[in-house]
Amino acid sequence: MGITKIEAYSEDILSKAQLFKALGHPARVAILDFLAKQTSCICGEIVAELPLSQASISRHLNELKDAGLIKGTISGTSVCYCINTDQIPQLNQFLNQLISPIDQTCCS
């Protein structure tokens, strides 16, 4: 999506931005939302759930996996996807830091 000067930012910033980016598409939010309500999941069910082709969903699943937001294991002809919670606290912490009490005297 255009040229990003990734070399100029800290690992920490880049890591968060990448995770948020992976979350920055309705299909992927919907997939995670769906997975959060399941104990396990097969890709096919997601295809039935979302208004996208199987190929598109496969791509989104792959992006989520690359970002470390889901993990999957192959079982027979189906693949089981689950949410990988490892990265979530990092994002929650960042968001909480944004809320943290500051004296907003200028823009309010």
Add this chain to the structure above:
Amino acid sequence: MGITKIEAYSEDILSKAQLFKALGHPARVAILDFLAKQTSCICGEIVAELPLSQASISRHLNELKDAGLIKGTISGTSVCYCINTDQIPQLNQFLNQLISPIDQTCCS
């Protein structure tokens, strides 16, 4: 970034995806990180802080503003930007829901 079938998702999903998308760039994460440490801020200081041109930063600030993640008021020749915390809880809640205890029997 390609054609997204936004009309097919719920408002709730779209809203979250849009916020995450706005957070999905290192420059914008860095801007928010910087703003979180200030009580007030002038755009010029951000320009000095980041490895981007003034024009690029102005665009990122505008995107953050459009997303409702910052708010700004013009004061003299400078503009004061602050974090708008209104949307944050929505994201925190979503992330927490992803972590929420589920019986992951399949992918572990």
Add this chain to the structure above:
DNA sequence: TATATTAATCGTAATATTGCAATATATAAA
């Protein structure tokens, strides 16, 4: 008024994303 300062906007080039159709791959079942 003229000049300096600050931030927004415009134009353009490079690159990334999205979606679908078609195809490939792999396992299960007949």
Add this chain to the structure above:
DNA sequence: TTTATATATTGCAATATTACGATTAATATA
């Protein structure tokens, strides 16, 4: 072994994003 089922991958075409330089707009100051 053949066929069916399920998921992944590839190859476009359309569109969005990013960054920068140059310019513009607006205010402050001399």
